[in-house]
Amino acid sequence: MEKKKIDRREFLKVLGVGAAATTAAFYGCGKRGQGAATAAVGEVPTDKMTFRTTPATGDRVSLLGYGCMRWPLLETPAADGNPIDQEAVNELVDYAIAHGVNYFDTAPVYIQGFSEKSTGIALKRHPRDKFFVATKMSNFSNFTRENSLAMYRQSLADLQVDYLDYYLLHSVGGGKGVETFNERFIDNGVLDFLLREREAGRIRNLGWSFHGDQKVFDHLLAMHDRGEAVWDFVQIQMNYVDWKHASGRNVDAEYLYGELEKRGIPAVIMEPLLGGRLSRLNDHLVGRFKEQRPTQSAASWAFRFAGSYPGVLTVLSGMTYMEHLQDNIRTYSPLEELAPAEYELLEDTAQVMLKYPTVPCTECQYCMPCPYGLDIPAIFAHYNRCVNEGNVPKDQQDPAYREARRAFLVGYDRSVPKLRQASRCIGCDQCVSHCPQSIKIPRQLRRIDRFVEQLKQGTL
């Protein structure tokens, strides 16, 4: 397990004196994506990538898509507040394109709003016809037409392109369902505007990404069926856990994918790894994969699952590290489809995972920054890691109670500075609406806080 490179306490001190309103998230930079140790060694082919073709534009899209929300970060942000390590981004993008990856997915809100800019800089160094770029209308906090259109134009400027290959209505299904969807895209005429932009060729494919309320999903597909808005693609969360066991109010991927396939709408897959959780499985589950395919990573199973469905256009992965990029390229160069028995193994893995009391956080950072200073994803990541490593004792009779207690508490202070721990959650609920996994964040934080108190007071 990688650890962070910085001294968090030192970091806190810097924060204390700094007057910047928001600061860098060098946080979690070591923890996002997949577990590093899982990458298999071997040749990384440059010409064997599996491609899928879109019906609408005939684009030949690589099955591996690059998610641009987990770019490597600097230890201290640049003068303009940009925390992204541009040199590392350039290197990753060059490598990806050289090995066949041609789909890059970003959004105006990613990485404190700096993702588009960095992605644009990296892509600008390649011919425009060598890549497809996708970005989104992230008008979450201000629905007005002016703000929404300004956001769209800013995306073109930041990405340094004069047309967008893929444009998405970002995260429909949240908030108050259809009502929120109408407020964001219909009542203000933003959807009409985007449809016209598609006609004008500045948007080549128009679609949407989905989290949450099934009614909204059905509503948008009904629009498609009625011809009110023809969707060129839809982005859904799909992996072997969400296939039949979606958490919170999310919808099972089996249903989402089935509805899209029926209509011949290509599916773009997000969270194929559940924010890396499917690569950081506990030893027992990893062991079962290794017995089948000793040289392949746990992550490769999740990617093969997503890629084995023919209606999938591309599978997005936020790859922070070169090793992850290489591992994923290998998995899809070319794709080796899952055998029926392997589907069963993955379904069984999902069921075992559900028995663990982990928090279904994918560390997407949408909830951040918490106005009261908590580092929510880091708290969940620590807790989940301890669950998977067996460091969450049930009671004091556990044979390894003392070691587990120490590992949990010492690791907690290392992973999350004291002032950003769960005990600081005031329950204001401002984060809840931002969570695409619809985690009841304050409730989970309180559960973890109670557990920490029990460990500290010896009352477990």
Place this chain on the structure above:
Amino acid sequence: MLRKIRIVAAVLFFVLITLLFLDFTGTLHAWFGWMAKIQFLPALLAVNVGVVLALVALTLLFGRVYCSVICPLGVMQDIASWFAGRRKKHRYRFSYSPALTWLRWTMLAVFVAAMLAGVGWLIAPYSAYGRIASNLFAPIYAWGNNGLAWVAERMDSYAFYPVDVWIKSLGVFLIAVVTFVGLAVLAWRSGRTWCNTVCPVGTLLGVLSRRSLFKPRFDVSKCNGCKLCARSCKASCIDPANHTIDYSRCVACMDCLESCRQGAITYTRRQPERASASRAESPRTDASRRRFFGVVGLFAYTALRAQEKKVDGGLAVIEEKKVPNRAVPILPPGAQNTRHFTAHCTSCQLCVSVCPNQVLRPSGRLSMLMKPEMSYERGYCRPECARCAEVCPTDAIRLTDFAEKSATQVGHAVWIADNCVVNTDGVNCDNCFRHCPAGAIRMVPRDPDDPKSPRIPAVNEERCIGCGACENLCPSRPFSAIYVEGHQRQRII
């Protein structure tokens, strides 16, 4: 031989007592906590008759062995002096100086007077060393530990964890620096000057050691008058011309025995004399009521501004908490009351050093300068901890068990409406309520006539124990919306 025994014992005591101040895990205290409790002034204040009598007996038997072995401040000076002696041509650098008895007794009087004024602990030896150890040595130890923790983290080991290093009180830190530098320079130049002029314990034990059974004695017939003994005597108490030793200043270090090449000095029994041990009058203190006001500056508050696009990630700035202006200082649970506490505490900083929650710090108030008081900016007094009472050598902090600690009311919480985020940010918050270990806070509607109005905390002062969980975990910054006022007299609820 005797000298070697003395050195080994002294190093052992010195290292272990120092470790008591450095070890933040509390493991050493279980084994060696008694070393702090056999220090003379702490034992006197704890009315630990057994220890005081044992030390008196020790001195009457063997002279001021206490000063050479048990007292960490004395050993620290010996170490400084030893380094000075390592220089070329400085091994035999001392010479006899006549006793300044008038100065010693004046200093003792000054000490008693200072005690009455509440600042006597400046020159009390054990507490002076405690301040040096906790302010100067402990940070170095902690940094070393943090280095190991840094390595451990990268090796996925939980053997070490990092600890906070901070100056708990600038005043006390400066006092410790001045004491350390002053003593080191004095010892470097002239050995045990401080112990034989200023130190009140030295003066008191000197009275006893004059009459001790065993002493270094001259065999005049063997002496060839080389004066090596006087030149190696760090107490400057050997008068080689007259073959006399000022036993009130002799700290029984045995250096002279080893330096004499003629074997003219031996450590032997004296001829029985009329023994009359004079008892020292125990110093008394009184609590003064003056207060030392710290000026709290106000800094600009940087708040998060709403953005046109709510971007993902990043961390909110966390402002440091500031110490509220408490009318009465909060004493650690078990301190009983201001009078008992100020009379017994030697401000040795042992509790401050071991407090794992960063709650205790030396007070800046004149009435209890350098004595520990509690504040909750960095942590709160946790229910599973009674470390301060465990280590206190003087029983200034005394608890029988955790139950007593959790039932001791050291203060009570006060809610400040203007700071509460329910009022300032318009959000729901019940963090104080949820973390109160005493169940002293309940959430009530802000508007008594409207049960649906936002809920604010209400403190039941009778149940509140003043632990500070609410104050520490309050989201309002820099000043918490709920803070603890100390009580002069603690009580069990």
